[in-house]
Amino acid sequence: MSTTLSPEQASSQLANISEKVAAGERLSFEDGMFLETETDLFTLGRLANQVRERKNGNFAYYNTNIHLNPTNVCVYRCTFCAFRADLRAEKAYTFTDEMIRDRVLEAKANGATEIHVVGGLHHLKKFDWYLNVIRVIHETWPKIHIKAWTPVEIGWFCKQTKQSIRWVLEEMQKAGLGSLPGGGAEIFDPEIRSQICEHKADADVWFDVHRAAHELGLRSNATMLYGHIEGPEHRIDHLCKLRDLQDQTGGFQTFIPLAFHPENTGMDHLPKPSGLQDLKTIAISRLMLDNFDHIKAYWIMLGEKIAQTALAFGADDLDGTVVHEIIYHDAGAETPQGLAVEQLHSLIREAGREPVERDTLYRRVIRDGADWNTGEPLGA
Ligand code: V47
Numbered sequence: 001m002s003t004t005l006s007p008e009q010a011s012s013q014l015a016n017i018s019e020k021v022a023a024g025e026r027l028s029f030e031d032g033m034f035l036e037t038e039t040d041l042f043t044l045g046r047l048a049n050q051v052r053e054r055k056n057g058n059f060a061y062y063n064t065n066i067h068l069n070p071t072n073v074c075v076y077r078c079t080f081c082a083f084r085a086d087l088r089a090e091k092a093y094t095f096t097d098e099m100i101r102d103r104v105l106e107a108k109a110n111g112a113t114e115i116h117v118v119g120g121l122h123h124l125k126k127f128d129w130y131l132n133v134i135r136v137i138h139e140t141w142p143k144i145h146i147k148a149w150t151p152v153e154i155g156w157f158c159k160q161t162k163q164s165i166r167w168v169l170e171e172m173q174k175a176g177l178g179s180l181p182g183g184g185a186e187i188f189d190p191e192i193r194s195q196i197c198e199h200k201a202d203a204d205v206w207f208d209v210h211r212a213a214h215e216l217g218l219r220s221n222a223t224m225l226y227g228h229i230e231g232p233e234h235r236i237d238h239l240c241k242l243r244d245l246q247d248q249t250g251g252f253q254t255f256i257p258l259a260f261h262p263e264n265t266g267m268d269h270l271p272k273p274s275g276l277q278d279l280k281t282i283a284i285s286r287l288m289l290d291n292f293d294h295i296k297a298y299w300i301m302l303g304e305k306i307a308q309t310a311l312a313f314g315a316d317d318l319d320g321t322v323v324h325e326i327i328y329h330d331a332g333a334e335t336p337q338g339l340a341v342e343q344l345h346s347l348i349r350e351a352g353r354e355p356v357e358r359d360t361l362y363r364r365v366i367r368d369g370a371d372w373n374t375g376e377p378l379g380a
Contacts, residue, residue, distance in 0.1 A: 010038050021047045024054070026290055029240055035284050036232035041276060048283035048314030055293055056316040056379050060353035062344045063360065065114040065320035066107040069327065070095040070133050074120030076152075078197040079266035080186070080228060082331035087123050094122065097136050103324070104140040110323065113372060114360045117148035118183055118327075127157045127168070131175050138176025145360040146176050147221075150184030151209035155201040165212040173216065179360055180213050182221030182256050188241050189234040196228060196267075207245055214251025219361060221296075222252050226281050227260040227273025235281070239288040246291045253362055254294035254317060257281045259301045263332025278306050279313045286314025293379040294362065300325050300335050304347055311351040316379070317358075318344060 005013065017031050027035075035044060071094040074084035085092040095103075107115055115137060122129070130153065137146055149172065157168045169177070186196060188203035201209075210220050224238050246252050259278055262268045273281075286295045296317040297310035307318055323338035339347075341357070348355040356378065357365040363374035 005038060010034075014039065014043065018047060021050055021287065024290070027288055029236055032236035032239065032284065032288050033232060035287060036236060036280075041279060041283075044280055044283035044287070045313040048286040049312055051286050051290070052295070052314050052316055058352075058354050059316065059356045059378065060311050060348040060351065061294070061317040061356050061358045061362070061378065062341075062348070063114055063320035063358055064110065064112045064341060064365070065116055065360075066103065066110065066112045066323045067325050068095070068100065068103050068115055068117045068133075068137075069119045069324075070100065070117065070130075071119045071122045071125065072326070073122040075123050076121060076197065076200050077266075078186075078200060080196050080225060080260060080331075081327075082261070082264035083327045084120050094125070095133075097132070100133060100136045101140045104137050104144065106323075107144055108141050110321070111367070111372065112144065112321070112323075113365060113374075114145045114147055114320070116181060117146060118150055118153070118181060121153065121156045127161050127171075130157065131171060134172055134175040134177055142176070145178040147179045147181050147360050148172070148177055150181060151206040152184040152201045154180075154209045155205045165209050166216065169209075169213055169216055169218065173218065177218070179218055179253075180210065180220035182223035182254070185223045185238070185242075186225045187230045187234050188238050189230070192230050192234050196225075203241070207241070210245060210251065211249060214249035219251055219253050221254050221256060222292075223256045223258050224281075224285075225258045225260055227277055228262075228267055228270055235284070236288065239285060243289055243291060246289075250291070252292055254296045255285055255289050255292045256296040256298050256319075257285050258298065261301065261328050261331035261333055265331055275306050275309075278302055279310060282310045283314045299339065299347075300328055300333060303335055304339070304343075308347045308351050311348065311353050318347065320344075 013034050072083055072085045073087055073092050154168055213220050222242050259273045262270045294317050295315045297307040297315035298319045299307035321338050325337050345355045359365050359374045362378050366373050366375055
């Protein structure tokens with residue numbers, strides 16, 4: 001911990017923050033910096049848990065989902081990415097329609113309610129190819145919710161087609177798009193961004209895409225990639241920017257802090273963030289993002305143990321069964337590629353929480369034999 005404040009000053013600032021949290025009042029950028037630099041993990045956990053239980057009681061959510069990364073070929077070379085491939089690299093792959101259909105049928109057989117689709121920006125594939133990915137999924141099984149494409153892809157489609165963000169999103173919606181995942185946010189600060197993903201969509205594009213999506217009635221998620229070259233001030237700035245857009249649109253559902261995995265990336269000299277950093281980041285996110293209903297501890301990135309512990313440090317969601325995750329496994333994630341529903345239940349129950357299966361839009365999933373339906377929205 002830093003020693004810039006006297007013990008009296010630190011204890012008075014902590015008392016002030018604790019009062020704000022108890023009263024449900026907003027924390028400032030300075031409060032966020034205090035939490036980052038002057039507050040111990042247990043205090044953070046206690047405060048974040050208050051907010052978590054106020055918003056979501058004792059529930060811990062998960063979903064039954066599957067991933068599809070239709071190509072790893074990408075024109076960009078983000079320093080943090082181990083997934084991308086050059087056009088003619090040995091590891092380069094691109095899905096055919098048949099492969100996409102097989103993945104959807106596998107999802108159907110597993111009882112998945114969601115398919116999560118993101119991938120590289122292929123040098124030779126145009127907007128129509130990406131539109132077709134969504135169409136094929138939707139036609140194969142119209143009931144599955146398609147959560148697809150980040151602002152990085154949407155911004156790329158705008159450049160290719162010379163059309164507006166709204167037009168691109170509407171075309172995708174017509175093909176079957178249901179919502180947007182939170183990726184591509186990394187860290188919004190331009191100096192850090194220029195060092196980890198110099199050429200891809202900047203923070204303005206990221207926010208423009210989410211704003212346009214919310215205006216069209218699409219819900220979306222938000223992420224932050226932490227534990228690389230960013231500092232506490234960049235993380236707090238990132239959270240404040242997300243909070244600002246959420247004030248305007250209310251369209252974000254959940255926030256997912258993503259722990260950096262260095263293996264096979266351009267930053268493989270860096271260590272992985274520690275368990276302490278993971279739990280601190282979850283707790284501070286819960287405290288700063290007062291207008292987000294949910295904070296997700298993505299078990300694939302955090303590992304089952306930290307994700308389970310995070311349920312007492314502000315998180316109320318573990319993501320899902322996942323299946324076929326590649327992006328973090330290419331970067332050295334040691335977690336399995338999927339977890340069975342029973343495993344998620346036992347992780348959640350052992351943490352003293354009640355497991356609730358939700359769909360992408362945070363409605364309770366009601367299963368009747370092999371089929372499922374959705375109930376009312378969950379959470380505050
Ligand atoms: O934007 C890439 C990150 C993101 C690495 O919305 C890495 O429900 C760590 O956004 N180490 C994509 N992170 C994944 C994503 C996501 C995941 C789960 C759920 C949801 C949701 C969204 O993955 C990228 C980038 O920030 N990433 N490489 C790496 N080596």
